Amino acid sequence: MKAIVFSEQGSTEVLQYTDVPKPTLDANEVLVKVEACAVNYLDLHARRNRPEIAEKFQRGETPHILGSDIAGTIAKIGNATRGVAVGDRVVLAPCIPCDVCRDCHSGAKNLCDTQELIGFQTNGGYAEYVKAPAQNAIQIPDALSFVNAAAMPIAYLTAWHMLMTRAQLRPEDDVLILGVGGGVGSAGLQIAKLCGARVFATASSDEKLARAREMGADVTINYKDIDFSEVVLDVTDGRGVDIVLEHVGAATWEQSIASLAKNGRLVSCGVTTGNIGTINIRKLYQKQLTVMGSALGTVAELRTLVQLAGQGKLEPIIDRVLPLHRAGEAHLLLENRQNFGKICLCPTL
Numbered sequence: 087m088k089a090i091v092f093s094e095q096g097s098t099e100v101l102q103y104t105d106v107p108k109p110t111l112d113a114n115e116v117l118v119k120v121e122a123c124a125v126n127y128l129d130l131h132a133r134r135n136r137p138e139i140a141e142k143f144q145r146g147e148t149p150h151i152l153g154s155d156i157a158g159t160i161a162k163i164g165n166a167t168r169g170v171a172v173g174d175r176v177v178l179a180p181c182i183p184c185d186v187c188r189d190c191h192s193g194a195k196n197l198c199d200t201q202e203l204i205g206f207q208t209n210g211g212y213a214e215y216v217k218a219p220a221q222n223a224i225q226i227p228d229a230l231s232f233v234n235a236a237a238m239p240i241a242y243l244t245a246w247h248m249l250m251t252r253a254q255l256r257p258e259d260d261v262l263i264l265g266v267g268g269g270v271g272s273a274g275l276q277i278a279k280l281c282g283a284r285v286f287a288t289a290s291s292d293e294k295l296a297r298a299r300e301m302g303a304d305v306t307i308n309y310k311d312i313d314f315s316e317v318v319l320d321v322t323d324g325r326g327v328d329i330v331l332e333h334v335g336a337a338t339w340e341q342s343i344a345s346l347a348k349n350g351r352l353v354s355c356g357v358t359t360g361n362i363g364t365i366n367i368r369k370l371y372q373k374q375l376t377v378m379g380s381a382l383g384t385v386a387e388l389r390t391l392v393q394l395a396g397q398g399k400l401e402p403i404i405d406r407v408l409p410l411h412r413a414g415e416a417h418l419l420l421e422n423r424q425n426f427g428k429i430c431l432c433p434t435l
């Protein structure tokens with residue numbers, strides 16, 4: 087089969103479009119013919135310098151195939167699979183949990199320490215075929231295209247788990263979404279609007295903010311030359327917002343905390359600008375604030391998201407679809423932040 091592979095880390099030059107053997111299946115696995123695979127920032131980090139990939143290469147496990155957000159058709163099933171059939175249109179839940187640890191047994195499989203991410207610890211969807219445990223294959227409605235389905239798992243699961251499961255978003259809440267131009271940010275905006283909340287959104291360009299307003303953002307703030315917490319407090323008559331969706335980290339932490347209303351919840355899923363932030367403990371208890379973390383999401387949540395997308399209630403933003411062999415170009419577009427929405431690779435183009 088054709089695939090984009092690499093055997094050493096580096097620039098996009100290391101990515102090679104070549105022939106590799108089709109994956110062979112264990113009894114509990116399915117083979118998926120990839121119709122669309124979305125590109126994530128993690129793919130860029132994996133290609134450049136993530137130590138997990140370097141260690142994989144040191145163990146002699148080469149080449150590596152990227153791609154964690156995958157949709158396609160089941161082409162073959164292992165002997166012991168149940169609930170799946172050849173021809174099913176599916177999206178793959180991106181994580182493979184161990185299923186035997188304390189977290190997995192308690193149902194919090196997203197917290198499993200030894201879970202593997204497809205396309206990171208295992209070979210992924212930058213290929214004509216990929217294999218995965220049958221339990222990762224979630225059927226998608228006919229109304230949902232492969233491209234839109236592939237755009238969902240990581241970004242929408244992350245945003246849904248943050249807002250709905252962790253921060254317990256309610257229609258009467260005011261929500262602040264940081265970096266609304268990104269995958270998690272734009273998914274968060276759609277989910278918060280679907281729930282009926284008022285949404286404040288930040289971005290670094292007026293163009294991205296205009297797109298956010300088209301998608302329903304109520305208040306938009308260009309954070310480049312302003313402290314966004316001042317705008318938030320101004321618009322809310324000093325009250326602040328009930329929820330902040332944080333994924334920026336050190337650079338925005340204090341402004342995010344300062345934007346919170348009494349009983350406000352800050353939920354974080356990322357630290358693009360650094361791991362360490364400070365907090366005024368007196369304000370934390372006086373305002374009864376909650377600071378919480380969030381790690382991807384569950385298969386059940388992905389099923390909900392797929393259903394909502396099939397009904398047209400959520401619609402992933404697709405920047406463009408490129409043929410698989412142009413994966414390097416997709417990485418450069420993402421690296422230079424030239425996209426608004428997901429870039430998908432398609433092996434059949």
Ligand SMILES: [Zn+2]
Nearest residue numbers: 184187190198
């Ligand atoms: Zn586990």
